[in-house]
Amino acid sequence: MLDNRLDSTTLKTRDSYVAKLKEMGIKTLRDLLTYFPRAYRDEQEFTRINEMRTDEVNVVQGRIKSILNISTRGGKVMTKAVVADETGEVPVLWFNQRHIKQLFFKGSEIVLTGKLKFERGRSMLLSPKYEKPSATLLHTGRIVPVYPEKDEITSKWLREKIHMVLPYAQYFEEYMPQWILEEAALMSLPDAIYHVHFAKDEEHLTKARERLAFDELFILQFLALKRKKLWQSEFSGEAREQEQTGLRPGVDLEAFLDSLPFKLTGAQFRVIAEIFEDFAKNYPMMRLIQGDVGAGKTVVAAAAIYAMKQAGLQSALMAPTEILARQHFKTLVRLLTPFELNVQILTGSSSTGEYEQVTRQLATGTCDLVIGTHALIQEGIQFSKLGLAVIDEQHRFGVKQRAVFKMHGSPHMLSLSATPIPRTMALTLYGDQDLSTLDELPPGRQEIVTRLVPEDKRNDAYLWISDQVAKGRQVFIICPLIEESDAIQVKAVTLEYERLRTDVFPQHRLALLHGRMKAEEKDSIMKQFAAGEVDILVSTSVVEVGIDVPNATIMMIEGADRFGLAQLHQFRGRVGRGEYQSYCFLFSDSNADAALQRLKFMVKYNSGFDLAELDLQMRGPGEIYGIKQSGIPDLKMASYTDLAMLSKVRAYAQRLVGEDHELSKYPKFREKITKIEAQAELGDAS
Numbered sequence: 001m002l003d004n005r006l007d008s009t010t011l012k013t014r015d016s017y018v019a020k021l022k023e024m025g026i027k028t029l030r031d032l033l034t035y036f037p038r039a040y041r042d043e044q045e046f047t048r049i050n051e052m053r054t055d056e057v058n059v060v061q062g063r064i065k066s067i068l069n070i071s072t073r074g075g076k077v078m079t080k081a082v083v084a085d086e087t088g089e090v091p092v093l094w095f096n097q098r099h100i101k102q103l104f105f106k107g108s109e110i111v112l113t114g115k116l117k118f119e120r121g122r123s124m125l126l127s128p129k130y131e132k133p134s135a136t137l138l139h140t141g142r143i144v145p146v147y148p149e150k151d152e153i154t155s156k157w158l159r160e161k162i163h164m165v166l167p168y169a170q171y172f173e174e175y176m177p178q179w180i181l182e183e184a185a186l187m188s189l190p191d192a193i194y195h196v197h198f199a200k201d202e203e204h205l206t207k208a209r210e211r212l213a214f215d216e217l218f219i220l221q222f223l224a225l226k227r228k229k230l231w232q233s234e235f236s237g238e239a240r241e242q243e244q245t246g247l248r249p250g251v252d253l254e255a256f257l258d259s260l261p262f263k264l265t266g267a268q269f270r271v272i273a274e275i276f277e278d279f280a281k282n283y284p285m286m287r288l289i290q291g292d293v294g295a296g297k298t299v300v301a302a303a304a305i306y307a308m309k310q311a312g313l314q315s316a317l318m319a320p321t322e323i324l325a326r327q328h329f330k331t332l333v334r335l336l337t338p339f340e341l342n343v344q345i346l347t348g349s350s351s352t353g354e355y356e357q358v359t360r361q362l363a364t365g366t367c368d369l370v371i372g373t374h375a376l377i378q379e380g381i382q383f384s385k386l387g388l389a390v391i392d393e394q395h396r397f398g399v400k401q402r403a404v405f406k407m408h409g410s411p412h413m414l415s416l417s418a419t420p421i422p423r424t425m426a427l428t429l430y431g432d433q434d435l436s437t438l439d440e441l442p443p444g445r446q447e448i449v450t451r452l453v454p455e456d457k458r459n460d461a462y463l464w465i466s467d468q469v470a471k472g473r474q475v476f477i478i479c480p481l482i483e484e485s486d487a488i489q490v491k492a493v494t495l496e497y498e499r500l501r502t503d504v505f506p507q508h509r510l511a512l513l514h515g516r517m518k519a520e521e522k523d524s525i526m527k528q529f530a531a532g533e534v535d536i537l538v539s540t541s542v543v544e545v546g547i548d549v550p551n552a553t554i555m556m557i558e559g560a561d562r563f564g565l566a567q568l569h570q571f572r573g574r575v576g577r578g579e580y581q582s583y584c585f586l587f588s589d590s591n592a593d594a595a596l597q598r599l600k601f602m603v604k605y606n607s608g609f610d611l612a613e614l615d616l617q618m619r620g621p622g623e624i625y626g627i628k629q630s631g632i633p634d635l636k637m638a639s640y641t642d643l644a645m646l647s648k649v650r651a652y653a654q655r656l657v658g659e660d661h662e663l664s665k666y667p668k669f670r671e672k673i674t675k676i677e678a679q680a681e682l683g684d685a686s
Helices: 015-023 029-033 155-171 178-183 189-197 202-232 237-243 254-259 266-279 297-310 322-339 352-364 399-408 423-429 455-470 486-504 519-530 565-572 593-604 608-619 621-625 643-660 667-685
Strands: 039-042 058-071 077-085 088-095 109-114 116-119 122-126 129-131 143-146 286-291 314-318 343-346 369-372 386-392 412-417 434-438 449-452 474-478 510-513 536-539 552-557 583-586
Touching (some): 029 155, 109 122, 189 202, 202 423, 266 297, 297 386, 314 322, 322 343, 322 519, 343 352, 455 474, 455 552, 486 536, 510 519, 565 593
Parallel strands (some): 088 122, 449 583, 474 552, 510 536
Antiparallel strands (some): 039 143
């Protein structure tokens, strides 16, 4: 019943409204009832007319003493009324709402909600909300839900339609295990669906929101902990000893560390120790290393790969793009070939001969480390003895893609991420992995000077940039997403590129990069930039995380207010990778206080984790990470910053996974989880 498709008959509305709902992802009764409010207005208290105030919203109920429509000279219509209760009366004025005169007459009862204004020397209610008094007020006189709106689908329209189908909330089937409902004192699911829309009082609303938030986080935690349990239980200790040579903490890293041209940070030593502790356990490692830009994740991975070679095992490193794969190849060849590791690369552009050579070496065990893109997990790849799989920028790969390595003997899994994610969020999303943080930058690494540049200083900035290019430095210029349309974005960045090329920097070599280019074309342009054949790269936000161009020292970001702090920090991390002092210039399209405050945080803070935490608090994950692109679930009720709720949920999820991870005692919850896993698999496939 809940999954019946919505139609105009069900909602007593026009087909065009049903079509718009479909665009919003609302296709069934279930979708409509789980389209939750984004906020609430407390309008429970009625005010008597003689007690109305100008500094707050007033909700008054009275009788209409007079009402008429007046046509103005410009062809507009004003609706004037006088409303009275036992304490007094107040004039009311609406503009261009002729229909109100058809809804209400002299003597009609009416409920009005609005602020008192002073017009022409007297107070009046100007364009207040209105509603006929009834046993169930929807738009005022209660805790009023406010929904995300789109075009003609307003909060008022949604309140009316959702209230009309609210009796169907009783058909939501309870799936949560009874002992969790009782111990956590959770409201039933049907009641929560009902009260999240039209709560009887604040207590019922709080309990409804708590239940729905609990469910969102609990399902994420259960799925993550279940994956971890299955991963760890793949081998018993004895079986794993037979399958692979277990690494022990005694593996000698001294020669590798002595060969490095720099000293590791304390954080790097700590994370390497955590990895080696994992190697000594009777089940495969599943660890995520988060590190800010330049924190040295690759060297930590190299230490683990070196240890694998000592144990007679192979390693694989998978990166999301060919240019990043080749960058890793160059770095790891430099770090590991002194120890006679045979390092190979395999990507989509590898020739047939290269492909056959590398796959033969992997199958025979003569290749110690292979670096590549998705090509590493395609059919036909066989490892002789894979001990370690390293996944770079792991959020760019689906769970299913990462799990392919499990078919090669369940190697240790080490994921790397330079995308700063607050710890609470990482625990929620990546609860199947143990978390390590590289929170210390190598000594001597210069901080990037960041400036918020006012528009009247733009030409000065251009002149300074031109001087830096004349000295041999290179520049990134990032243009924002102007509209939700790729085509419009490409047009905008192309026009800006032409303006800069002809009017601002005609003496320098410029190149253009955007998302509609083919992968080979993007790679070619980035290679030219990295080789110093391009002075200024004008780009949309497609510039890769991790791209290493030591000679690039200036990052200029147009419309910086359109990006989240986490993304701005990622852009900033594209410079400051060489010996020269680097700079980041922020230009804003907005003078709004909130936008400028966020950009001032960029000037103040250099830590990506600090900025990600601030951004999460201010904007939410959807705007920060671009939910659809990142694979990060968008939460409707819960918050990734709610550590108290997360701790509570995690404790219950751990108990359930420990007791019955297959959910044999809980068929309703198993059915729910199975559906979610099937949807996730479809998402990975796409």
